[in-house]
Amino acid sequence: MHLNYYQKEDQVLLAVDCIIFGFDKENLKILLIKRNFEPEKGKWSLIGGFLKKNENLDEAAVRVLETLTGLNDIYLEQIHTYSKIDRDPGQRTISVAYFALIDVDSHHFDGIQIDAAHWFDIKEAPNLIFDHNEMVQKAKARLKRRALSKPIGFELLPEKFTMRQLQNLYESILDKKLDKRNFINKINSLDVLIKLDEKDMSVSRKGAYLYVFDKDKYEKKVEEDGFIFKI
């Protein structure tokens, strides 16, 4: 009997779209693909796909990302659901946006869309289809807020990294130059880094010390409320 109650309601298509941020030790990047079907065929798009009957949204995001790019075991987080009536001119589709953070150099693609996928510098990203530009703006704001309130970098940096690379990452996310000495002091006060007895010799003749995150301390800081990284 209660089925009647549900059955008179309108059904809709539900999609997921992934804003995939990457870092290549220098700049913040975003992974986009060239759409290979109408409408908007040939234009740049976020990586996305439809929700299926047998999965929840998180599972759909993981499947879409893995199928199209070959990437798996990626940190994904739901950020917002977009529902403007005409957002997709093909058919009404509600889309749930996810954001992902990855280290560009440690991830190799072998998904079905690999030829169509491309990493863009976040500052040089092309115009996107539908409301995908709006999704990217929200994801950037989320990433910025995260960087100001929690330690960040674990998913974006290689295991070992230099202080300069960490500063590059914060500068990319916050979109401003930071004072080096001030940055180092702030980062050290977070107490989430371990300085290694090992140098990256590729950057200068003297080399630069390498660091790793202290995973336990890092996770603890991420969980903490009321923390702020003021820079």
Place this chain on the structure above:
Amino acid sequence: MHLNYYQKEDQVLLAVDCIIFGFDKENLKILLIKRNFEPEKGKWSLIGGFLKKNENLDEAAVRVLETLTGLNDIYLEQIHTYSKIDRDPGQRTISVAYFALIDVDSHHFDGIQIDAAHWFDIKEAPNLIFDHNEMVQKAKARLKRRALSKPIGFELLPEKFTMRQLQNLYESILDKKLDKRNFINKINSLDVLIKLDEKDMSVSRKGAYLYVFDKDKYEKKVEEDGFIFKI
């Protein structure tokens, strides 16, 4: 031609559920209704309903809230979309949770569900249907994070309020007692209050000064990044 692409995909029901927080100058409350249809008829539930063809999610949340309670012009914010396959035993339904903040005393209900609706003290709320408990937990965490990073109270307090009422609100949200002098110092350092030359005489023989929010300064602080209210 592209329609074929969309038409082979699964469609689902999409609903909105509203976590409505209220404040009565003493305690944080939540508005719940007794569900009047199966499944789970007679149990306590968030206020919700299905998305219709001719509206986006924000509009659906506004409509559902107004139809069921008579409340309009309420601050609503989307927080998360829930999609576990069996979350609704009636039929697969994806639900987008919204949270709302209102001042209990200034809002009078006259919607169709008014007899079934009830304000519960947040600490004494009953067990809810489906995954609604999980939604409330997320909304409480969001409210707490908001109270720690932005000024809060504009939507929850009456226009004029005492410092004690504002402290009650923060204590309810953060779920802990706060030191009075420390709280007053922190709040004053925010510089978002205007002290009136007028007292609430109902609280004691001496009375307590009334305050209003300086709306411009308040809004500016809400927009600011990197602010933290450490208490």
